[in-house]
Each structure stands twice: as C-alpha cells, then as structure tokens.
Amino acid sequence: MKVIKTEEAIGKVIAHDITEIVPGVFKGIGFKKGHIIQPGDVEKLLRLGKEHIYVFELDEDNIHEDDAAIALGNKICGEGVYFEEPPKEGKINILAQRKGYLKINKEILDEVNDFGDVSIATIHGNRIVTAGEKLAGCRIIPLTIKKEKLDKMLNIISQPIIEVKALKSKDAAIITTGSEVYKGRITDKFTPVIKEKLRLYDSRAIFEKIVPDDTTIIRDSILEAKAKGAQLIVVTGGMSVDPDDKTPGGIKATGAEIISYGSPVLPGSMILLAYLDEIPIFGLPGCVMYNKTTAFDLLLPKVFIDEKIKRKDITSLGYGGLCLNCDICVFPNCSFAKG
Numbered sequence: 001m002k003v004i005k006t007e008e009a010i011g012k013v014i015a016h017d018i019t020e021i022v023p024g025v026f027k028g029i030g031f032k033k034g035h036i037i038q039p040g041d042v043e044k045l046l047r048l049g050k051e052h053i054y055v056f057e058l059d060e061d062n063i064h065e066d067d068a069a070i071a072l073g074n075k076i077c078g079e080g081v082y083f084e085e086p087p088k089e090g091k092i093n094i095l096a097q098r099k100g101y102l103k104i105n106k107e108i109l110d111e112v113n114d115f116g117d118v119s120i121a122t123i124h125g126n127r128i129v130t131a132g133e134k135l136a137g138c139r140i141i142p143l144t145i146k147k148e149k150l151d152k153m154l155n156i157i158s159q160p161i162i163e164v165k166a167l168k169s170k171d172a173a174i175i176t177t178g179s180e181v182y183k184g185r186i187t188d189k190f191t192p193v194i195k196e197k198l199r200l201y202d203s204r205a206i207f208e209k210i211v212p213d214d215t216t217i218i219r220d221s222i223l224e225a226k227a228k229g230a231q232l233i234v235v236t237g238g239m240s241v242d243p244d245d246k247t248p249g250g251i252k253a254t255g256a257e258i259i260s261y262g263s264p265v266l267p268g269s270m271i272l273l274a275y276l277d278e279i280p281i282f283g284l285p286g287c288v289m290y291n292k293t294t295a296f297d298l299l300l301p302k303v304f305i306d307e308k309i310k311r312k313d314i315t316s317l318g319y320g321g322l323c324l325n326c327d328i329c330v331f332p333n334c335s336f337a338k339g
C-alpha cells in the first residue's frame, strides 16, 4: 500500500473505507474500500479532508484488514456464535446464534489484545444471552497486516474465545418448607417464583411438595424427588438461624456433598448448594422469593449447561456481588456479578 496525492489518484483503488460524517445527519461510508477513483470523486475526497490517499499494494505477505478480521473472527467464535460479514473498515460484530449461556475466555482475550494491532471488546460473560444479541466487536487496527504477524496472533487463540452454550431443559423438584405454609397459616408464594425462573430454561417442576420444618421430612422429600427422576432439586425457606430453620440439616442428612452454605452475594448470602449423585440441590433463603435477582440467578444457569458448580465459582462472586436493587432492574446488563 502506498500514499499518493488525491489529485493523482484517478483510476487507483481505494485501500480502505472512508468515513463521511455530516453532524446530526449522516455517519457512514463515503467511499468503499476497493472503489476505483473517478474524476468526479476527487472533489468529494478533498471535502472529506483527504488530500492524500492510501491505495492498495497487497501481496501474499500483506493481508488486508477485512481479510484479517475474517480470519480472526473464525478463530474467536465458538459454538452458538457467529460474526457479520462483510467486515466494515476492518471491524466485525460478533453475535449470539441462539439463546444460551455466554462464556468468554478472558485469559486468551487479554493475551490477544496485549499482542497489539487488534482490538477485541466484549460484554461480560457468565450470563444468559438471547439469539441475535451483540456480544463483541473486533477490529484490526492497521489497514494491512503482515501475514507472519497475523499468523502469530491466530496461534495465540488455542481455543474459541466466545461461546454460547446450549441450555438443556431439566425436570425439577420444588420442596417448600415452613410450618406456617404447611399448616395453611399463609399461602405459598415461593413455588410460583421458582416455576417462573424454570420457565426461562424451558424447564418445569415434575415434583412439588410442601413440608413442615422437620429435618427428617425434608430429607425424605428430597430422596423421594430424586427417586421420581428430578434432575434439579430446589428446597425453599428455612435457611437462616432460627430454631425452625431445618433446610440445611435436611439437605445434609441425604448424604449430599455440600459445596457451599453461604455466598458473598447480597441478596442471597444464605444460599446453599449441594450435589447428591451429581444432582444439584439448592437451599434457597427467603430473599429469592422477595428480590428479583439474587445469588440463585447467578448460579442457576450453570445447571442448564451441565456445568458442575465448584466452591470457588461461588466464593469468587463477592467482587460485583452487591445488587443495587435499582427501581428498574436491568440485570444482567448491570454490575451485578460482573467480577
């Protein structure tokens, strides 16, 4: 590629898109890359401030920004993700092909951005995204890039950086604890909240039971739900420190492995997660019924991509773990759980 005076560029090929901005009216491409400059174009180019212009000099050692962006896009995008073609000014947008759970390999992302000549900007991962949602933008900075350099950059990307994992529906069990509910003193308001959350994952409750605050009954109900084929068991209420809070003991009595009782998330500090033969059991504190978004909403999606939740996945939620309880909730487009 070389620079020549615009007046001398008639008949030459423009090496990159040229942006035209008319404030308040238009922002877009004034001249497209690859356009052959006509005599009538010179005046417009000069009005756009281009007294000199890059023209193409491509060969096999120098890759055009758009071709480099495509090569990069192919490496970055994993399952459930695609990028829009053709690139514009060396930039591609990366979008979700389907609804699913967004995973971003931050380690590789940082390494590629540190390499130079490229800019990859993403939204936060570890959240549900919908089909067509914009996930990232990726731009090659120079107009052409040495093939050797591009290959080195591509080699860093040992696995896709952005993936949208498919959600697999589950048959769930909801066990509602609380003698006040069991004895009919109050109406159960917890079960409908959990059912609503399950619907987000095209899942339903195949087992529902209201039980009193009794460790043995809670334990037996969990085992009964498992025997009936529940793939996810949710036990509501009775999670704090009162003498009648029997849910953690009931879950423990099944022999389940307790991953964590408690989380550095507000609300949701008293959530419990256990696994009984790979079946996740959640103990849900009262706040899950009351607050729109809690620790439960951060952990639940992982169940539907069959990811076993580790203790560290929970204890690392503290950075960003404070829900600001906004008047209009825009979760997941907020700082909640974006550590």
Ligand SMILES: Nc1nc2c(c(=O)[nH]1)N[C@H]1C(S)=C(S)[C@@H](COP(=O)(O)OP(=O)(O)OC[C@H]3O[C@@H](n4cnc5c(N)ncnc54)[C@H](O)[C@@H]3O)O[C@H]1N2
Residues within 6 Å of the ligand: 176, 177, 178, 180, 181, 186, 187, 188, 189, 190, 191, 236, 237, 238, 239, 240, 241, 242, 245, 268, 269, 270, 284, 285, 286, 287, 288, 289
């Ligand atoms: N001294 C402390 N007290 C509390 C702590 C603490 O750490 N130290 N933690 C607080 C947190 S965090 C939460 S969250 C709450 C609630 O925890 P529980 O899971 O034990 O909730 P319950 O006591 O069972 O119920 C609270 C409240 O909600 C009503 N409820 C429960 N289930 C239903 C249902 N199915 N339908 C309708 N209403 C329901 C229940 O009647 C109570 O009014 O504890 C803090 N306390």
Ligand code: MOO
Residues within 6 Å of the ligand: 265, 266, 267, 268, 269, 270, 271, 285, 286, 287, 288
């Ligand atoms: O488990 Mo409680 O959420 O912190 O409200």
